[in-house]
Amino acid sequence: MSAETPASREVPKENRFKVWRQTRPFWAGLFTMIGGLPIAYLPYGDMRLGNVTLAMKTTAGSAALIIGVLLITLGLTMWYQPIVRVFAGVASIVLALVSIPVSNFGGLVVGFLFALIGGGMSIAWAPAPPIEKTPEAEHDSEPEASEEATYRYDSETEAVVAAGVPEQRDTYESATETTTTDANGGRNSAG
Structure with missing residues (x-):
């Protein structure tokens, strides 16, 4: 060196x-x-x-x-x-x-x-994208547990729900609301 x-x-x-x-x-x-x-x-x-x-x-x-x-x-x-x-x-x-x-x-x-x-x-063949290092990533090689999001698949609503990160959880939970049609032709919102 x-x-x-x-x-x-x-x-x-x-x-x-x-x-x-x-x-x-x-x-x-x-x-x-x-x-x-x-x-x-x-x-x-x-x-x-x-x-x-x-x-x-x-x-x-x-x-x-x-x-x-x-x-x-x-x-x-x-x-x-x-x-x-x-x-x-x-x-x-x-x-x-x-x-x-x-x-x-x-x-x-x-x-x-x-x-x-x-x-x-x-x-x-394609080259791998460059790894961008942020100042925080140089100090810690692994992210903290609070920063990681875990994802689960909700089969009833057929959506992915993020747990652990509030902003992502709200975004994915609002996407799970589905609209269905009842027997009379009216629209019901299920969530």
């Missing part, structure tokens, strides 16, 4: 990765990078089964390599530039779809699925 850094801004070493991971679409980037690996590798790789060599080389090998490298780059972009997560997600989905005819059915479907899921997760 230095004299310029306030103590409240310091994050313990064991929590740094957790905080970093929670401020960006971490899992989306990881899935996208995992999806790029089989797409890039399979057109160039050989599998050996005993004395038999299984080669999956295609004529579009360079295109598959480019798609795989771009997917890995997009996964890293999701991690280190989360502001462009929507673009990276859409680009990942498009590249995953293009990899189906280009790269052995999208890296034998495994790479395609990982890249597709990673792109969708990147589009859907």
Whole structure:
């Protein structure tokens, strides 16, 4: 800790990765990078089964390599530039779809699925809203019991009643008043 850094801004070493991971679409980037690996590798790789060599080389090998490298780059972009997560997600989905005819059915479907899921997760991810600290919240980490409201569901009137906070209780109790119609067509107020 230095004299310029306030103590409240310091994050313990064991929590740094957790905080970093929670401020960006971490899992989306990881899935996208995992999806790029089989797409890039399979057109160039050989599998050996005993004395038999299984080669999956295609004529579009360079295109598959480019798609795989771009997917890995997009996964890293999701991690280190989360502001462009929507673009990276859409680009990942498009590249995953293009990899189906280009790269052995999208890296034998495994790479395609990982890249597709990673792109969708990147589009859907949203940063958590910032936590606003008030001067009172800095002193007390938990609110007092008198400040907390408890809510109960009243099945007869189908309303939520707040207990513990007078202003909220009055508001919710006035909302529970219902108007019904009696047999003669007149209106009765029940509460």
